[in-house]
Amino acid sequence: MKVVVAIDSFKGSLSSYDLGEAIEKGIRNIYLEGEVIKVPIADGGEGTVESLVQGTNGEFVVMDVHNPLMKKIKATYGVMGDGTAVIEMAEASGLPLIPKEERDPMKTTTYGTGELIKDAIEKGCRNFIVGIGGSATNDAGVGMLQALGYNFLDENKEKVGKGGEVLSKIRYIDDKNKIKELDQCNFLIACDVDNPFYGERGAAEVYGRQKGATEEMVKLLDKGLRDFSKTIEKTMGIDISNLKGAGAAGGLGGGLVAFLNGKLAPGIDIVLEKVNLEKEMIDADFVITGEGRLDFQTAMGKAPVGVAKVAKKFDIPVIGLAGGVADEAIETHKKGIDSFFSIINYPITLEEAMKPEIARKFVEKNTEEIFRLIKVCEKKFSK
Template identity: 75%
Template sequence: MKVVIAIDSFKGSLSSAELGEAIEQGVKKVYPEVEIVKVPIADGGEGTVSSLVEGTAGKLIKVIVNNPLMEKIEATYGIMGDETAVIEMAEASGLPLLSLERRNPMKATTYGTGELIKDAILKGCREFIIGIGGSATNDAGLGMLQALGFKFLDENRKELGYGGEILSKVKYIDSSMKMSQLNECKFLVACDVDNPFYGSKGAAEIYSRQKGATEEMVKELDKGLKDLSEVIKKELGIDISNLSGSGAAGGLGGGLVAFLKGELAPGIDMILEKVGLEKELSNADFVITGEGRLDHQTAMGKAPVGVSKIAKKFNIPVIALAGGLTDEASQTHEKGIDSFFSIINYPITLEEAMKKETAHKFVKGNAEEIFRLIKVCEKKYSK
């Protein structure tokens, strides 16, 4: 028997790799000789770097960069076994880096994300996977580009500063000092939203309030993105105004496409291809997937459904484990998950359930019980 474990992390509790170890221990109590293949996964959000680094025998890199308000912090990115750099923009430019009262998308910049990219380029990387969830910014990636050598000039050709407040002021783009290595780089952007650059469903209108924007700021930022898109169209010949996903991460999606020829794609599809999950599933008997909570968002295409979509190509049974389940979790059956289970065995507080030792015990125990049932069925129907 071959079992493939491809499970997303239980955020704040166990990583994808730790879950894989717990599940393996449980399964092997029932089938000691089983072949277990563990494929750490994520969907482009939190945990993407660690999953791809662990899954490809890569390495983690720590570097000092600027946070959204241009203060020095330590951030981490990964270099996979094939020298692809994996960067979560939230590491340097994310909302959790700023307390509630300090959030201000007029000032916040993606400069630190650009510094992570620059560091990876100087280390020899030419292929990148960029996860763009959880941003504190609404600067269309201009800060990131400034860190890479681009300059943005006002009507008097004076160099501008940072943050969303410069969007409407940009009249000219100076790329003469950009890193020459960028011409050799390929950027795959893990993007799971379809918001356009600006407008009623754009970056500012949908997301900037949670980043600290007042209603007046929302209008100013939306106008800024519209104005910038016109400059980009004039200067670069690229129209990103209605591009699906260009409004992701405060317009960072659009900036990556326009300036770095980035390719926007669903995070989970991109990552599963990179870790070679399909190859491992081709001769498997079961696949175990899951995430912290199975709900309607899972059914819309998060990591477990991405796994099940590939598994169904080979008609492999898919079992999901989760810390919590909602009524809408049943929608995942239509997406290829054959059965799902909560790991919680008895009434317990969320704080206690999320402790590593508790979660490990529950996951291991439930994996064992599931495969005990499989063994009973195997004996009964093999007669």
């Protein structure tokens, strides 16, 4: 029996690595000699650094950066085994870093994300994977670029400040002091949304309110993105206004493409390629995948469906595990997940269910029961 475990984290509860350990225990309770291959995965958001570092025998780097309101915090990025730097912008510029009452995308900045990139460059990294989910910002990456040496000037050729409020003020872009090594760097951007830079489906209109924007702020932020895109096109000859994914992370997707020649790609595709999942699946009997909640979003191409897609190349049965399973999760059957299960064994509050020790127990025991059934069927149909 060979089982490949490639499961996304149960966010706020268990990491991909922890889940792999619990699932392996459950399998070995039934198949003691079974081969269990654990491949930590993520879809470009939370857990991407951990998955790629652990999956390639890399290392973590912890450093001081500025959070979205320019307060000092500790943040972590990773360096993969091949020297590629893996950065989650949410580590330095994410929404959870700001108390709800202080959230204000007119003020918040991606400066800390730029500090992570700068440190990796100084350590010799030239290839980058940047996950851009979960931002607290709407500054189109201006703060990040300021940390990398770019200057943005107003009509009087004075430096602008930070935050989404400065975008409409920018008239000139000065790159004389940018880090020279940037021209040698390659940026692959893990992005799972297709929002344009501005407009009714743009960064401000779709995501601004959850970052603390009032209705008036949303209009101002959208205007800022529109004005900034015109400045970029006029100054650099690059039009990102309707680029799919440019509106991700408050316009950071567009900023990375325009200034750092970034390439946008689905996060799960990037991760699965880097951890070489396809190679690990050769001769597997089963694949186990999943995430905290299986629902309509899963079916639209999140991590479990990405894993299932690879498994189906080898005609391997795929089992999904999740904390919660929505009715619409049935759509994942069409995307390659053959059967799925909730790990919850009895009525329990969400808070209790997310406690790591409880979630770990549930995952192990439910995995054991699944493979107990597999063993029964194996004996019956082998007669």
